[in-house]
Amino acid sequence: MNTAVDYRDDPREYEIEELARPDEMLMIEGVRRRCRELLNSRPNARVLDLCCGTGLSLLNVFDHPNVSEAIGVDTCESYLAFAAARFAGSKVRLIHNDAVNPAVDGPFDIIVMASAYHHIEDARKQLFLQNAKRLLAASSRIVMGENILPSYQSGDPRAYSNAVSVFYREVLITARNANPSLPEHVAALIQRVAQYGHDGDYEYKTSVEILLGFLENSSLKVARAEKLWPTLGPLSLTTGGNYVLDIEHA
Numbered sequence: 001m002n003t004a005v006d007y008r009d010d011p012r013e014y015e016i017e018e019l020a021r022p023d024e025m026l027m028i029e030g031v032r033r034r035c036r037e038l039l040n041s042r043p044n045a046r047v048l049d050l051c052c053g054t055g056l057s058l059l060n061v062f063d064h065p066n067v068s069e070a071i072g073v074d075t076c077e078s079y080l081a082f083a084a085a086r087f088a089g090s091k092v093r094l095i096h097n098d099a100v101n102p103a104v105d106g107p108f109d110i111i112v113m114a115s116a117y118h119h120i121e122d123a124r125k126q127l128f129l130q131n132a133k134r135l136l137a138a139s140s141r142i143v144m145g146e147n148i149l150p151s152y153q154s155g156d157p158r159a160y161s162n163a164v165s166v167f168y169r170e171v172l173i174t175a176r177n178a179n180p181s182l183p184e185h186v187a188a189l190i191q192r193v194a195q196y197g198h199d200g201d202y203e204y205k206t207s208v209e210i211l212l213g214f215l216e217n218s219s220l221k222v223a224r225a226e227k228l229w230p231t232l233g234p235l236s237l238t239t240g241g242n243y244v245l246d247i248e249h250a
């Protein structure tokens with residue numbers, strides 16, 4: 001049992017953990033980059049960030065000149081307060097709401113889901129995707145940044161737990177390689193994320209096969225996939241890593 005701080009209500013600890021993880025920052029930067037590329041050809045674009053958290057995924061996106069409106073939705077009041085200070089005076093509007101059924105009017109030109117999908121309970125993932133699809137304008141994209149686990153047998157808790165272990169072992173190795181003097185407190189925060197996954201509490205990750213099945217059942221499909229981490233090493237394209245996926249109407 002990992003006794004590190006439970007950071008789900010602590011925006012500062014959350015960002016310490018994220019910023020110490022090259023795997024995660026490569027993915028978040030990939031999400032921002034992809035959003036900006038799409039925005040270049042979409043004047044007056046409306047952007048919706050589901051599970052926006054402290055706002056890391058909207059940074060460098062909300063201020064693109066083609067954005068007319070950017071809305072972030074999250075259930076965590078302390079993260080939203082942190083994001084409100086970050087975006088004070090900007091066009092970003094923050095809404096305290098369930099991302100599975102957000103009280104917003106579509107359509108949106110880009111829907112961001114950065115480390116969002118794995119925070120939605122498995123039983124609600126289908127509805128999450130279906131409702132997002134309803135909010136998505138024709139020929140528009142969901143930009144999903146997601147930690148994809150190595151393949152595991154769906155419905156087998158031990159296989160799932162093993163996949164979580166394999167994934168976070170690599171995450172921690174990557175963080176320690178980037179910073180050989182990674183503070184123990186920060187290493188413990190990273191291990192705390194793995195614990196959320198093992199406990200099936202706050203994090204409900206997925207493999208590529210399972211994600212593709214959920215997308216298909218929601219009449220959505222992957223239009224473009226970019227792997228951001230790892231570029232080399234034991235986790236490969238087919239066995240997991242951090243991806244940025246463009247998702248569109250099937």
Ligand SMILES: C[S@@+](CC[C@H](N)C(=O)[O-])C[C@H]1O[C@@H](n2cnc3c(N)ncnc32)[C@H](O)[C@@H]1O
Nearest residue numbers: 051052053056057074075076098099114115119
């Ligand atoms: C890992 S953070 C990602 C935040 C941000 N997108 C980023 O990339 O840094 C996941 C966020 O999902 C939020 N969350 C979890 N379940 C949610 C739900 N049902 N509706 C809205 N937000 C939710 C959490 O409060 C947390 O802020």
